[in-house]
Amino acid sequence: MQDEPTAIEILASATAFLREEILPKLAGNDAFQLRVTANALDLVRRELMVPQSDKDGENAALAVLLGQEGSTEDLIRALAAGIADRTIDPARPEVEACLWAMTEAKLDVDQPGYAGLTRARALRGSDN
Amino acid sequence: MTTNVENVAPAALDQERLAALADRLVEGGGEVRNLRRLSGGASQETWAFDIEAQGRRSSMILRRAPGGTFQHETAAGLETEAAVIRSVAAHDVRTPPLCYVLDPEDGLGRGFFTRHVDGETIARKILRDDQFLDVRPRLTGEFGSILARIHGVPIADLPSLRAGEPADALDLMRRGVEELTGPRPVFALAIRWLEDRLPNPAPTCLVHGDFRLGNLIIGPDHVRAVLDWELCHLGDPMEDLAWLCATPWRFGQVDRPVAGLGQREELFAGYEAAGGTVDRARMRWWEVHSALRWGVNCASMVAVFRDGIDRSVERAMIARRASENEIDLLRLIYLGD
Numbered sequence: 001m002q003d004e005p006t007a008i009e010i011l012a013s014a015t016a017f018l019r020e021e022i023l024p025k026l027a028g029n030d031a032f033q034l035r036v037t038a039n040a041l042d043l044v045r046r047e048l049m050v051p052q053s054d055k056d057g058e059n060a061a062l063a064v065l066l067g068q069e070g071s072t073e074d075l076i077r078a079l080a081a082g083i084a085d086r087t088i089d090p091a092r093p094e095v096e097a098c099l100w101a102m103t104e105a106k107l108d109v110d111q112p113g114y115a116g117l118t119r120a121r122a123l124r125g126s127d128n
Numbered sequence: 129m130t131t132n133v134e135n136v137a138p139a140a141l142d143q144e145r146l147a148a149l150a151d152r153l154v155e156g157g158g159e160v161r162n163l164r165r166l167s168g169g170a171s172q173e174t175w176a177f178d179i180e181a182q183g184r185r186s187s188m189i190l191r192r193a194p195g196g197t198f199q200h201e202t203a204a205g206l207e208t209e210a211a212v213i214r215s216v217a218a219h220d221v222r223t224p225p226l227c228y229v230l231d232p233e234d235g236l237g238r239g240f241f242t243r244h245v246d247g248e249t250i251a252r253k254i255l256r257d258d259q260f261l262d263v264r265p266r267l268t269g270e271f272g273s274i275l276a277r278i279h280g281v282p283i284a285d286l287p288s289l290r291a292g293e294p295a296d297a298l299d300l301m302r303r304g305v306e307e308l309t310g311p312r313p314v315f316a317l318a319i320r321w322l323e324d325r326l327p328n329p330a331p332t333c334l335v336h337g338d339f340r341l342g343n344l345i346i347g348p349d350h351v352r353a354v355l356d357w358e359l360c361h362l363g364d365p366m367e368d369l370a371w372l373c374a375t376p377w378r379f380g381q382v383d384r385p386v387a388g389l390g391q392r393e394e395l396f397a398g399y400e401a402a403g404g405t406v407d408r409a410r411m412r413w414w415e416v417h418s419a420l421r422w423g424v425n426c427a428s429m430v431a432v433f434r435d436g437i438d439r440s441v442e443r444a445m446i447a448r449r450a451s452e453n454e455i456d457l458l459r460l461i462y463l464g465d
Contacts, residue, residue, distance in 0.1 A: 103451060103455050115378070
């Protein structure tokens with residue numbers, strides 16, 4: 001185990017430095033690329049902040065759905081293969097629920113402000 | 129499938145060879161000035177310059193294959209694109225006036241010249257700036273009527289084009305998903321949904337293939353030109369209407385399905401008033417296809433990033449946007465939204 005401050009805190013500080021100190025000194029394409037870079041560091045920070053319990057929960061939900069154990073990547077691969085070869089019916093509510101949950105978890109890291117996600121959550125509001 | 133990958137480093141444009149063409153571009157010729165490479169449209173190079181003579185300035189655009197020669201597999205080809213522009217212009221579709229198509233002897237690679245058209249292409253400005261306040265409510269209907277005119281161009285007046293019927297488009301998507309490295313259950317769901325509802329071939333027409341903000345020059349009064357005919361093909365007219373409604377092309381205005389500007393029914397009304405026929409079931413099919421098409425495009429950037437074709441942070445971040453298309457697909461498929 002590492003000493004404090006945590007990697008997440010250091011990353012936040014580095015990102016703030018780029019945004020607050022460096023970005024105002026740049027223009028044009030450099031400013032654009034720096035903004036993209038700061039956004040990328042935010043994405044990495046959100047990914048580091050995902051609690052282990054969420055990852056374990058995703059793995060457990062997939063294991064129940066598929067009736068097999070394995071790494072999360074292998075289970076997702078099995079889910080994709082099952083949908084493609086029609087051995088898994090995506091109209092089953094538990095399959096649908098699993099696809100929503102996995103995709104929302106990805107977006108919470110990738111792009112939590114995505115308008116399409118907000119709209120999906122508003123439309124599904126009643127059953128959540 | 130579209131791709132924004134630039135496989136070839138931006139080549140310089142030979143100014144002397146360009147100067148030698150001045151009199152073919154503008155009557156009487158003149159001096160080439162202010163040559164610059166424009167950003168955007170990364171799968172083709174776009175150059176802007178002026179030709180000046182006796183105090184008269186003509187602003188020109190050159191669209192050219194990257195490095196002069198590279199061409200993506202689904203691209204129509206620059207010579208074909210130029211021929212399409214000439215044909216549609218004769219059928220009341222506004223495009224930048226075509227001036228000259230490059231010949232191998234010109235030594236500048238493959239491409240063509242058009243006049244520059246004044247106006248705005250940047251979506252965020254069109255959606256927000258005050259100068260477009262008056263035109264915004266009219267644009268959705270106008271898009272419908274322009275698309276009806278494009279789809280009405282007689283095929284006999286067009287050069288030979290790739291076929292892009294629903295079955296062809298689905299095959300292209302299947303191949304695209306198979307080539308991805310990571311597991312993609314939502315893409316598998318979309319492929320299956322599309323397979324189960326594959327429409328019969330539609331009456332074939334000219335399809336623009338990338339009709340959306342960014343590829344349209346908009347003035348404060350109306351649409352001034354339709355650009356980027358690179359992905360045009362023969363196929364189902366509903367493909368263009370659906371692509372215009374794809375969530376990424378709403379630029380955050382997600383409650384306005386048509387380009388972040390209006391509702392589908394307004395688009396349909398404009399389309400039918402100009403002679404088009406709307407098929408809502410096919411529209412739905414192409415909307416799912418559109419979300420998948422953009423999702424596969426984003427996800428394919430993983431390989432572009434890893435294989436070193438483009439190691440930029442920007443490329444990596446585009447790859448991580450595939451999850452946006454997955455939520456769009458779930459909305460379309462499970463919620464009918």
